[in-house]
Amino acid sequence: MTDRTDPHERAEPPPSPAVPAGGAPDGGEIAEAAGSAAPGQSSTSLWRDVWVQFREHKGAVIGLAFLIFITLFVIAGPWIWQVDPADLDIRNKDVRPIYTWLWDREADVMWSRPLGTDNLGRDILANLMQGGRVSMAVGWVAMLLALILGTLIGVLAGYFRALDGLLMRFTDLMLALPLLPLLLVMMLLFRDQLRAAFGPEQGIFVLIVTAIGITSWMHTARIVRGDILALKEREYVLAARSIGTPSRRMITRHLLPNVLSPIMVSATLGLATAIITESALSFLGLGFPSDYPTWGKILFDSVERMERFPERVIWPGLCISLTVLAVNYIGDGLRDALDPRIRGR
Amino acid sequence: MLDAAAPAPATPAADGAPPLLDVRGLKMHFPIHSGLLRRQVGAVKAVDGVDFTIRPGETLGLVGESGCGKSTCGRAILRLYDITEGSIRIDGVEIGHLSQHALRKHRPTMQMVFQDPQASLNPRMNVSQIIREPLDEHTKLSSAEKDEKVLELMDAVGLNRAFARRFPHAFSGGQRQRIGIARALALNPKFIVCDEPIAALDVSIQAQVVNLLEDLQEQFGLTYLFISHDLSMVRHIATRVAVMYLGRIVELAPREALYAEPLHPYTQALLSAVPEPDPALARKVERVILKGDVPSPANPPKGCNFCTRCPKVMDICHEIDPMPRHLPGGRQVACHLYEDTKTTTDPTAAHKPGHSSAQQGVSP
Structure with a gap:
């Protein structure tokens, strides 16, 4: 029921305030929308609307x-x-990541191997x-x-x-x-x-x-x-x-x-x-x-x-x-x- | 029965112009499959042998209660279903059994306005795209010409041009129905099936939409099949009215005659169900109240379809299916009450056998 009444209310106001609310607030577009070329430019502005809505979604x-x-x-x-x-750098195998040094000063770390190496180096x-x-x-x-x-x-x-x-x-x-x-x-x-x-x-x-x-x-x-x-x-x-x-x-x-x-x-x-x-x-x-x-x-x-x-x-x-x-x-x-x-x- | 067939072709000819739509013996049965092998065990006879004609420029109202096959009939005429049997001639072309592919080039002649304005518009298309669709399918206009045509159509149905880029959800019910009407008008059709176009609207909007339909009819010379269960609205817009019950047309008559003096017992019951605003008058009028439910269209009763609920039922009604009889004044009724009195529309003569049989019906 609310789904039906809500758009009804929004569609009711006269076109003059409604148009700038929908599109970009530049005068040329309002004139065009009210004039004859309104449907022609729908595809470009559609993707702009999609992008505007997409940005609303923080995640x-x-x-x-x-x-x-x-x-x-x-x-x-x-x-x-x-x-x-x-x-294979077999001499430097099993090197720990560089951040291990923060809590374990004894750890085997190297600046040239920031995330460490595996068992084969x-x-x-x-x-x-x-x-x-x-x-x-x-x-x-x-x-x-x-x-x-x-x-x-x-x-x-x-x-x-x-x-x-x-x-x-x-x-x-x-x-x-x-x-x-x-x-x-x-x-x-x-x-x-x-x-x-x-x-x-x-x-x-x-x-x-x-x-x-x-x-x-x-x-x-x-x-x-x-x-x-x-x-x-x-x-x-x-x-x-x-x-x-x-x-x-x-x-x-x-x-x-x-x-x-x-x-x-x-x-x-x-x-x-x-x-x-x-x-x-x-x-x-x-x-x-x-x-x-x-x-x-x-x-x-x-x-x-x-x-x-x-x-x-x-x-x-x-x-x-x-x-x-x-x-x-x-x-x-x-x-x-x-x-x-x-x-x- | 033999003499009844004679006036049938004469009626439209008498009025001059040949009919725009001529439906003969239209049947639309939906098969019922059941069992392990999905064998067909029966059929829902949604429309079971319907004949009528519509002359150019007229509005035929099709009324009846829910589930009597009105909408199915309208859709079958536009061949949205593959019909079971019968002939549909529109503008002189037989379309009853054309393939959907061959039918495509005849589609611009006939269009449809749907019941639920919300469901009949694709929510992912904006108004301009919706109204353009028929133009894209059937015309070779340039994009600019189509845009211009879309805006003209929006003017014609009273929509603001600035709304062209909006989506259907942003409109009220009445505005959505206007979009649906604009789409139906896009190809300059001659014939439009209005399938309960006002049933889903507020009462205040209903009048607007019906007036719009009337204005457009005048402006573009349209012919309507107006399906509705709202008897007062049909009285307002229709030139002739057909009453349907359980897949059949039981009575078809000019508007004034039908509302002034309904012949078929079902029509009488239907009209007496319309509320009377004057309480004094309402108390005086004796209402015909039907008992029981509509029989299943999958298993209609033997004889007349209405015999299980008819207040004037006779023995013959349980045996023989009444054929439509043509009566003077362009009326047509399928009822045994009028079998032998086809020349008279005198209510006393017509009702005499009815009363006696009703009394008989009570005693056993």
């Missing part, structure tokens, strides 16, 4: 700042911190940067792949009744498959061909990304299908049908924008799952080769000696969880910003 802004920081850290970091992450800071590149790339690409697959299958199943049974049973089938044995078989079958085609690292990257992508789209597909089924019965879809809008534009214009929220949520969850699945695969020896660091692998390699060297678990763990959290908040803020009902407030 999303902090998340975005952190994501930019961590992305710069892994991309530009190795140019500044020019230490080879694979370099590899620099942890350099490893975090190199590992972050791989983890982020795997996470984003696998998430996007799963998202596109899941949305496509969900939309097709929800919109076209004839495909529904077939696609949803296929989704059930994929959900019922045990993930790890499937990945194992995929690795065994395709590893050598892909290595030959793309080189050892790129080959394994393509394999891991595809494997994670095609085994994690099912939940997105189910959520999207459910929402499409509900939206399909809404009157604005009927109205579009009475106009004669063909199916493909019906989907892109009316259905997809309205299932954006659940897609966004499963995207942020998907990123986390992809990074963690990659770590699990590397841990089982199915992922990247052992001298090729990723956040997940640094984490798993250090678990055995976690009590003596907690920093080797904390730093990669923090990287993973903060990245996921940042993306989660950005998704949250973006979802609010893209919803005109919330943006209007």
Whole structure:
């Protein structure tokens, strides 16, 4: 009830005070809005409105700042911190991070190894940067792949009744498959061909990304299908049908924008799952080769000696969880910003 | 029955212009699937054999209680559903069984205004985008021409031009309905189905929207199928009124005749349910109160659909389904009471068998 009366009250006042409240307060725009060209400039100002609303969400802004920081850290970091992450400095193994000195004057610390070294003398800071590149790339690409697959299958199943049974049973089938044995078989079958085609690292990257992508789209597909089924019965879809809008534009214009929220949520969850699945695969020896660091692998390699060297678990763990959290908040803020009902407030 | 068929084609011809919309034997059955194999075990007969015509420029009011198939009928005519049976000719084109693809180029002729103005507008599109959609789909105008057309339409339905970039949630119910009407008008349609356009609005706004619809009808020469359960509003806007019960049209008559002298027992009951503002008069008028519920459209009674609740039910009503009879004055009624007295509209003659059967109905 309040939802209905509230916009009613806001829409009531005459246009003159309402226009500057909505857009930027410059005179030219008011004149234009009142004149003839008002609808033409909607696309640019729409994105400005989205940005204004996005900035309202503190968590999303902090998340975005952190994501930019961590992305710069892994991309530009190795140019500044020019230490080879694979370099074995066996004399300086098990060096503690520099801050350990604050409470333990006896600790083995070096200024040239700010985050210490591992049991083979590899620099942890350099490893975090190199590992972050791989983890982020795997996470984003696998998430996007799963998202596109899941949305496509969900939309097709929800919109076209004839495909529904077939696609949803296929989704059930994929959900019922045990993930790890499937990945194992995929690795065994395709590893050598892909290595030959793309080189050892790129080959394994393509394999891991595809494997994670095609085994994690099912939940997105189910959520999207459910929402499409509900939206399909809404009157604005009927109205579009009475106009004669063909199916493909019906989907892109009316259905997809309205299932954006659940897609966004499963995207942020998907990123986390992809990074963690990659770590699990590397841990089982199915992922990247052992001298090729990723956040997940640094984490798993250090678990055995976690009590003596907690920093080797904390730093990669923090990287993973903060990245996921940042993306989660950005998704949250973006979802609010893209919803005109919330943006209007 | 044979002689009843003769006046049918004669009625529209007598009035000169050929009908804009001609619906014959329209049936819309929704299958019911059940059991392990999802076999079809029956059908909800939402619309079960409806015939009517609408002449250019007229407004046909379609009234009836909830669930009688009014909205389904309106949607089926626009082929938002794939109809089960029947023929729909609009502007001389048979669209009853065209594929949705072939239908697309006939869509501009017919448009629809929906019941719930909130649900009929996509919340993610602004007013300008909503009104533009039909133009994007069916015209090859340049972007600037479309913008100009959108603003003209907003003027026509009484929306401020400055609101073009706002989203539907920022409007009141009446304004939203105006947006919906502007969208329906965008392609210069000849025929508009108004599916309870005022049911979700405040009473004060209802009059505004109905007056707008009337003004637009005059301005653009529109033809309406006005679906409503508000009998007084239909009396205001319609030129002819069709009364629907359980998927059938039981009575179709010019407005004045129908309200002055309803023939079908269901119409009589429906009109007597309209509250009378004068208490003295209200006490005097004897209301017809129907007993029981509407039967399920999945399992309609044998014989006349109304026989389970009719106060004037006769034996024949349980056996034979009454066919629509054409009576003088362009009236049409489907009731056994008028089988043998088709030439007379004298109420005493018509009601005589009714009273006797009602008394019979009480005793057993």
